[in-house]
């Protein structure tokens with residue numbers, strides 16, 4: 001029988017992740033009346049992305065991937081306007097959703113059936129300070145003809161049972177009817193918000209057919225030739241490297257020396273008798289008193305780049321623990337993991353948003369956590385066994401005084417971990433984004449805005465922001481050496497919702513507010529998302545911003561998340577690259593030239609340092625492009641972890 005004419009039969013994906021199962025029903029409901037969906041990349045929306053790719057492969061609809069949600073939404077608007085049928089735009093959670101508003105406003109008054117499909121965090125994460133979590137239900141209220149919310153969370157699944165899963169499809173199909181309803185106010189936009197809970201990727205279950213191979217989508221609308229054209233390979237196959245290859249590249253002498261240093265530091269630490277071993281985690285925008293308190297009590301400080309710990313106001317205190325993420329994630333059996341396992345009490349100041357090892361520390365059953373919060377916080381994480389404390393004296397009593405050696409041991413372990421990691425990075429044959437980000441953060445003499453995505457994590461991982469190590473190790477990028485006393489200014493980032501939108505514009509705002517030059521360090525998609533920041537009307541004074549773009553031709557971060565693993569499954573690389581990597585080959589030089597903005601392509605760290613030197617002599621916007629390769633980053637991170645773990 002012609003496969004495209006087979007009658008619909010129920011399919012079995014009961015072994016798959018609930019998020020994927022829900023997403024498939026949603027897409028089935030959509031595909032009854034929708035032929036085109038425009039997708040912008042993101043993690044929370046991953047189940048929809050995977051389900052859409054499956055549906056497209058099965059011929060049920062067409063998927064168009066765009067980087068900027070605002071433009072994605074207008075693209076869908078154009079499709080819906082022209083065809084009169086609903087067209088969808090899919091985004092991840094957070095500010096991504098806000099970018100749909102202009103198109104939704106237009107669709108409302110123009111009567112266009114634009115369908116906003118926004119992935120949300122599960123309800124229990126709302127109000128907890130969880131990353132990229134905001135009020136999305138009802139966010140387009142008064143502009144939409146109808147809106148529904150579907151929820152798949154730890155505590156609630158709505159629809160509730162497997163049978164009811166089918167009702168998700170029905171609800172979505174009914175929502176589509178509202179979009180094209182001619183009575184009342186006529187056709188118009190609708191909003192479908194869906195709370196997805198982890199895991200967000202298709203499961204691999206032995207013996208069960210890949211649901212993608214099942215005929216779960218509605219009747220194919222495309223012929224084979226059309227489908228094949230759409231599925232041309234989006235990228236190169238992902239490179240598989242192994243950690244021993246890098247270890248092989250490091251000189252044996254260097255490795256021995258690094259190991260020896262760690263051993264010495266830890267031998268001293270293991271003699272220590274600390275009554276209640278503690279630590280202070282400095283998250284984003286932490287109150288500076290916590291930093292002083294930690295120093296006074298002899299407790300190690302584990303600080304994020306935007307905590308404020310590296311501002312002039314606190315930099316006088318002698319530094320936070322370098323490479324703390326590496327120590328926290330080192331295997332318990334390794335010497336570097338020993339210190340982390342000893343921690344029993346943690347004071348958190350500010351909001352930690354960057355690294356999983358820190359989150360895991362705060363969730364450990366054997367660790368008591370207090371949040372130092374002198375002012376009310378806009379969130380409270382009830383899932384954490386953490387109490388908020390406004391009184392510094394109470395925090396002081398809770399944390400207690402540790403012998404100076406406890407902190408020294410952390411600094412020794414951190415320093416040696418940092419050194420072996422840096423030696424590893426130096427040994428890389430090509431310039432990596434991690435090394436570039438660290439060099440910029442250590443080298444600039446201006447306030448610095450760190451873009452969302454990888455750069456801020458790279459800085460958190462590998463940069464020595466206190467300037468303690470860089471000078472002594474001679475690893476500074478030449479002329480632009482870090483000097484806290486030169487009035488470098490604060491390190492900022494948009495951690496409220498961690499969007500990749502508006503980052504360059506925000507840096508421009510900082511430059512205007514401070515009336516001085518600012519450096520923005522951003523990924524290529526983050527830069528392109530906010531390309532309009534370069535568009536300054538004639539006669540206006542352009543803000544003084546050096547925009548350093550780490551151009552790796554797409555979104556690197558996803559490969560380091562669970563999607564990297566999906567991409568390594570047989571036959572999945574091209575799909576993951578298309579949906580998450582979103583490869584781009586824009587010519588930044590020409591884009592800059594088109595805006596009348598200076599552009600410089602730098603090939604190595606010396607050129608980068610030269611480009612960033614003497615910032616005060618310059619005016620206006622400049623783009624400094626560093627090209628790197630993202631294909632080997634997942635393995636690079638594994639190698640760095642292995643080097644530290646090896647001790």
Ligand SMILES: Cc1ncc(C[n+]2csc(CCOP(=O)(O)OP(=O)(O)O)c2C)c(N)n1
Pocket residue numbers: 040041042043069092094095096097452453454455498499500501522523524525526527552554555556557558630
């Ligand atoms: C407005 C918005 N849309 C989508 C996302 C999801 N997202 C997070 S990181 C990322 C890719 C960023 O790529 P790039 O700026 O090149 O940085 P890289 O990861 O390559 O270092 C995306 C799309 C987001 N955070 N914000």
Ligand SMILES: [Mg+2]
Pocket residue numbers: 523524525550551552553554555556
């Ligand atoms: Mg990138």
